[in-house]
Amino acid sequence: MTRLTRPDLDALPDYVPGRNVADLARELGIAEAIKLASNEVPFGPLPGVPDAVAAAVANVHRYPDMGVVQLRDKLSDRYGVPASRLVTGCGSVALSEHLVKAACLPGDEIVYAWRSFEAYPIIAAGAGAVSTRVPNTPAHGHDLPALAAAITDRTRVVIVCNPNNPTGTAVARAQLDRFVDEVPSDVLIVLDEAYREFVTDDSVPDGIEVYGDRPNVVVLRTLSKAWGLAGLRIGFLVAQPEVAAAVRKVVTPFSTNLIAQAAALAALDQEPEVRRRAALVVAERDRVTEALRKLSVDVPDSQANFVWLPIADRTAGFAAACESRGVIVRAFHPEGIRVTIGTPEENDAFLSAAEAALS
Known part of the structure; x- marks a missing residue:
């Protein structure tokens, strides 16, 4: 059969979005899963x-x-x-x-x-x-x-x-x-x-x-x-x-x-509200970073709304362990894990999952 598309694209990886929360919730039989994989802000739309x-x-x-x-x-x-x-x-x-x-x-x-x-x-x-x-x-x-x-x-x-x-x-x-x-x-x-x-x-x-x-x-x-x-x-x-x-x-x-x-x-x-929300994210970013370092993860200082766990060959197991506890994170094989900063409650759930995954 005559090829109709460029052969060089066969080697190109697909862009991988964060996993669907509804799918994971169904698999686990829970009311709601937590998605910390796509760097979204967790506070809903801005006023107006x-x-x-x-x-x-x-x-x-x-x-x-x-x-x-x-x-x-x-x-x-x-x-x-x-x-x-x-x-x-x-x-x-x-x-x-x-x-x-x-x-x-x-x-x-x-x-x-x-x-x-x-x-x-x-x-x-x-x-x-x-x-x-x-x-x-x-x-x-x-x-x-x-x-x-x-x-x-x-x-x-x-x-x-x-x-x-x-x-x-x-x-x-x-x-x-x-x-x-x-x-x-x-x-x-x-x-x-x-x-x-x-x-x-x-x-x-x-x-x-x-x-x-x-x-x-x-x-x-x-x-x-x-x-x-x-x-x-x-x-x-x-x-x-x-x-x-x-x-x-x-x-x-x-x-x-x-x-x-x-x-x-x-x-x-809504710039004042954006600044207020960003400050909340930053405060949680610092808290999550400190907690992960106490778990012996060498988390670099982040200036974004996520943190990086450079855990190399443990990425697949860590991501799977978090998902088994209803928390979706983003694995980058074989370098590490990226975790979006969510609400304090979401971040607590992640930290509990991370502690279990790393123990």
């Missing part, structure tokens, strides 16, 4: 968002504003950048795809740390680009000198995930300053800052504020995490106008849908 969504539903028979003018203007005011430098899309993941499509031809190279966000190799392969993976440091963070050294004449994009998913580690400004200065001017530096709102270390720079004016820097942000819109998939990037214009040319038309635009506009009015 459900009403905005309900009002927008009345117009779902109409196309959304393809220019996303109202939202881009609001993001422009919030982040202090001209609307011409903003592009919205179906989450920062989709914007990563569009950016790579705008920057890379087949055979071009994309450099990124590993382990980092699991979508990066999928995005590279989808564009026919070559992935260059640079191992993390023993402290589970980006090795920026090695990333810079891995850049060749074929490199078009280098990605810095800050804080890094799934390890939660973050790069300080002094290191990032040197890296940005060292990268050739014809290579796009993509700062993926999906978890920026959970950063408490003052040495970790805000990419928009510090590097936003650099010609070859693009900053990715999402409203899925701290802003509580994971189910609606909306994010944005900040780049120089000519880069942003190129990305808009390859964005799927109308992909920032009507409901997501309305929800984002409402969510952006």
Whole structure:
């Protein structure tokens, strides 16, 4: 039979989402399982968002504003950048795809740390680009000198995930300053800052504020995490106008849908509540980290809304043990486990499961 799809995709791993909580609850015969695998915030929609969504539903028979003018203007005011430098899309993941499509031809190279966000190799392969993976440091963070050294004449994009998913580690400004200065001017530096709102270390720079004016820097942000819109998939990037214009040319038309635009506009009015919720997550992050270290797990300091357990060959058994107690975590074989910070009660349930799994 004649093959109708690209053979190189056979070697590409599927993106693995967090397991469905209803499925696990049914298997265990319990009322409800706990999902700490997808880095969602546990507090429900922000005030005003459900009403905005309900009002927008009345117009779902109409196309959304393809220019996303109202939202881009609001993001422009919030982040202090001209609307011409903003592009919205179906989450920062989709914007990563569009950016790579705008920057890379087949055979071009994309450099990124590993382990980092699991979508990066999928995005590279989808564009026919070559992935260059640079191992993390023993402290589970980006090795920026090695990333810079891995850049060749074929490199078009280098990605810095800050804080890094799934390890939660973050790069300080002094290191990032040197890296940005060292990268050739014809290579796009993509700062993926999906978890920026959970950063408490003052040495970790805000990419928009510090590097936003650099010609070859693009900053990715999402409203899925701290802003509580994971189910609606909306994010944005900040780049120089000519880069942003190129990305808009390859964005799927109308992909920032009507409901997501309305929800984002409402969510952006709730910044004090976002900050309050992020502070609750950070407090629980610190508590969970300390508890895990008492269980002799070498958890690195996290600047995200999750923690990383570098337990190597024990990942499968640990994840299964947690699931047997109704708690879903995210296993990355063979490196470790990522655990999203939930409510205090959810975190207590996880810590009990972790203690049993590690004993």
